[in-house]
Amino acid sequence: MADVVRHVEMLIGQEPAADGEPAGVADDMRRLCGAAARALSASGSGLTVMVQDGMRAVTAATDPATERLEELQLTLGEGPCIDAYATRRPVLIPDLIAATTRWPIYVPAVYASGVRAVFAFPLQIGAARLGMLDLFRTETGMLSADELTLALTFAEVAVATLLDGHDHSPVGDTGGWLDDPLGSRAELFQAQGMVMVQLGSNLAEAMARMRAYAYAHDRRLGDVALDVVARRLTFAPIERP
Structure with missing residues (x-):
């Protein structure tokens, strides 16, 4: 197993750093996604x-199209990564249309995106859940034993890598690696609270x-959350018969 870990670390190390992006956990995650895809x-x-408790999400991806696919699961509240996080088990879907x-x-x-x-x-790690790693393929078929x-x-x-990055961050500071690419950060929590009041709900x-x-x-x-916080968007309670 140690040999496989070294091989994976070598593959990640071969991924180029993004131009103008500071070295850190965020860049490590992007490079890990790139190496995994290849x-x-x-x-x-x-x-x-x-x-x-799953209320905030931070995403790294190989490209903007994949980032959108990753974000879609969070927007909809359903999909393989949501189930993998909830069940603590890999969710392997070799033929998407069958699901x-x-x-x-x-x-x-x-x-529809291919x-x-x-x-x-x-x-x-143990009882602690940190998140999910997703792979998308344009062809049907199960991962081989070696690929798995x-x-x-x-x-x-x-x-x-995530734990190491957290351990080296000052108390109360994430060093930027937990910046939310959805653009929401704390605004997502603030917007959620505002909408709760508007709806008179939970x-x-x-x-x-x-x-x-x-x-x-x-x-x-994240953009919806920003509009709510800026009061450009409000939600009305659903009238029930």
């Missing part, structure tokens, strides 16, 4: 870190309404 013949790879009943909204949206297979791996071992090792290295319903709005209007969840 090594596992994936069209893209995304990594999501869940913080505070339409399982994720009736997510599957058609992702299938994705045909998705493989999600939880990032966890490699994917699990990428997830293991991701956990070690936090869960507030988040559900924001997600539904983001999906219906093809917008990012």
